[in-house]
Amino acid sequence: MTLDVAQLYDALASRDPRFDGVFFVGVTSTGIYCRPICPAKTPKPANCRFFDNAEAAEKANFRPCLRCRPELAPGTAPVDDAHRIAALVAQRIDEGMLDDGAGLERVATHFGWSSRQIRRIVQRELGVSPIELVLTRRLLLAKQLLTETALPVTQVAHASGFASLRRFNDAFAKRYGMPPTRLRRATDGLAGRAAAQATLRLQLAYRPPFDWEGLLDFLGARVLAGVELVEDGSYSRTVGLGGHSGWVRVRHAPRQRALLVELPHALTPVLPALLGRLRHLFDLSARPDLIAGRLAQDPRLAAAVARNPGLRVPGAFDGFELAVRAVLGQQVTVKAATTLAGRFVEAFGEPVATPHPGLERLAPTPARVAAASADEIARLGIVQSRAGGILALASELASGRLRLEAGAPPDEAIERLVALPGIGRWTAQYVAMRALRWPDAFPREDVALRNRLGGISAAEAGAMSEAWRPWRSYAVLHLWREADPVRGSGAGQRRATGSSARRLQST
Numbered sequence: 001m002t003l004d005v006a007q008l009y010d011a012l013a014s015r016d017p018r019f020d021g022v023f024f025v026g027v028t029s030t031g032i033y034c035r036p037i038c039p040a041k042t043p044k045p046a047n048c049r050f051f052d053n054a055e056a057a058e059k060a061n062f063r064p065c066l067r068c069r070p071e072l073a074p075g076t077a078p079v080d081d082a083h084r085i086a087a088l089v090a091q092r093i094d095e096g097m098l099d100d101g102a103g104l105e106r107v108a109t110h111f112g113w114s115s116r117q118i119r120r121i122v123q124r125e126l127g128v129s130p131i132e133l134v135l136t137r138r139l140l141l142a143k144q145l146l147t148e149t150a151l152p153v154t155q156v157a158h159a160s161g162f163a164s165l166r167r168f169n170d171a172f173a174k175r176y177g178m179p180p181t182r183l184r185r186a187t188d189g190l191a192g193r194a195a196a197q198a199t200l201r202l203q204l205a206y207r208p209p210f211d212w213e214g215l216l217d218f219l220g221a222r223v224l225a226g227v228e229l230v231e232d233g234s235y236s237r238t239v240g241l242g243g244h245s246g247w248v249r250v251r252h253a254p255r256q257r258a259l260l261v262e263l264p265h266a267l268t269p270v271l272p273a274l275l276g277r278l279r280h281l282f283d284l285s286a287r288p289d290l291i292a293g294r295l296a297q298d299p300r301l302a303a304a305v306a307r308n309p310g311l312r313v314p315g316a317f318d319g320f321e322l323a324v325r326a327v328l329g330q331q332v333t334v335k336a337a338t339t340l341a342g343r344f345v346e347a348f349g350e351p352v353a354t355p356h357p358g359l360e361r362l363a364p365t366p367a368r369v370a371a372a373s374a375d376e377i378a379r380l381g382i383v384q385s386r387a388g389g390i391l392a393l394a395s396e397l398a399s400g401r402l403r404l405e406a407g408a409p410p411d412e413a414i415e416r417l418v419a420l421p422g423i424g425r426w427t428a429q430y431v432a433m434r435a436l437r438w439p440d441a442f443p444r445e446d447v448a449l450r451n452r453l454g455g456i457s458a459a460e461a462g463a464m465s466e467a468w469r470p471w472r473s474y475a476v477l478h479l480w481r482e483a484d485p486v487r488g489s490g491a492g493q494r495r496a497t498g499s500s501a502r503r504l505q506s507t
Helices: 005-014 054-059 081-094 101-111 115-126 130-150 154-161 165-176 181-183 190-195 212-220 263-283 290-294 299-307 319-328 332-346 364-371 374-378 382-400 411-416 426-432 447-451 458-468 472-483
Strands: 024-027 032-034 048-051 199-206 228-231 235-242 243-254 257-263 492-495 504-506
Touching: 005 048, 005 263, 024 054, 024 235, 032 054, 032 364, 048 054, 048 319, 054 130, 081 115, 101 115, 115 130, 130 165, 130 181, 130 199, 130 263, 154 165, 154 263, 181 374, 199 263, 235 263, 235 299, 243 263, 257 263, 290 472, 299 472, 319 332, 319 364, 319 382, 319 426, 364 382, 447 472, 458 472
Parallel strands: none
Antiparallel strands: 024 032, 024 048, 199 257, 228 235, 235 243, 243 257, 492 504
């Protein structure tokens, strides 16, 4: 946190939504902690304690406010290694990797760190131990489910990661000084309606401004037929996680400064992991104020930043899915790549039943594709070199030698990608930008970027981009948007190998 106490109090008094999720305030006179946008009366400065995150506030024995609901606050964008590791530990907690005594060791091994280093990083960056982080995140998700849904309390306990109802009740009472049923009374009127509903509806908050239309344009130009749909201002897709399958639909609710997520009850057991993937896909942890402030300092980007407030870098719901789409899109048009991707899904994606026409397949998994042959992939109309690249990519991911997920070390992943047949630097940087959520990726070979910057060389583009760090991924999206203002989908360009022709890069 770079603001001093006086500046933090000014931000609290102004209720500026740009500070939502940047800090939390504990009020000593009530024992409650709030978001800076809380509608309650602003407390006196002497009664305020400021915290970087909800975990630190709860460790100091403050309870979450029932009005502003800290569990809905958007997160912060990690940019350095320590922040990224801490954020990844929190993500692995959501995915259930710390459910047993060996969980922390497993997470440490996954990152290539020792458990002692993990504990030290989490304590330093978040102010709490990994176990305290686990408990806070589970309780905040439970509070959201108790408040926004009519799920039975037992299902709430399991969906938020507790092994038993007894443990859930005990943790909730000790932390918040009340039984979970007290929150449930407020939603008792929903019970009758919820009994007839087959879906859950939850909110995912963001920090405004938020360019939802531009994000949908980008995703809509790249949908995987059978897996994704972009229509009527919403995004829908099939979901296969942890042995559970279903679908999810996401709409924009600008008045609430949130995305509204609808999903079937069948996905409740994997809810934390699902919500985490959606946060990455829609870049909900971005700090548009910091990003725009940095990029607008460069005259070459200032106008684009002003024209596209709240621009986000679209993430990936699944790293393998995104990487395959990127490989298929090399040096072909958007339409051609979409056709190939649809064939790929039809050949290797498992069927799934949903109530939505057009959503009937799960995205192919690395294990399924790794078991295929290059000839099987090539028969779909995919050139042999790319078929071999996709097969090698699937094998690397299935074996665990390569990780394409939010926060994975970008340099390591990029080098492993370019070592695979048929995958070059452009594609590796693009995958880092979207699948790894790396905010500083920069595909300097991209012809559209270089043309927008005056027809310069790749080396010159790389040197010029140093001024945009650590937000070069956002600069790329701004430049792509400017290169394709009609569609606004950010299509870049590459130089076709062995030819002077240039084609739209569909990824």
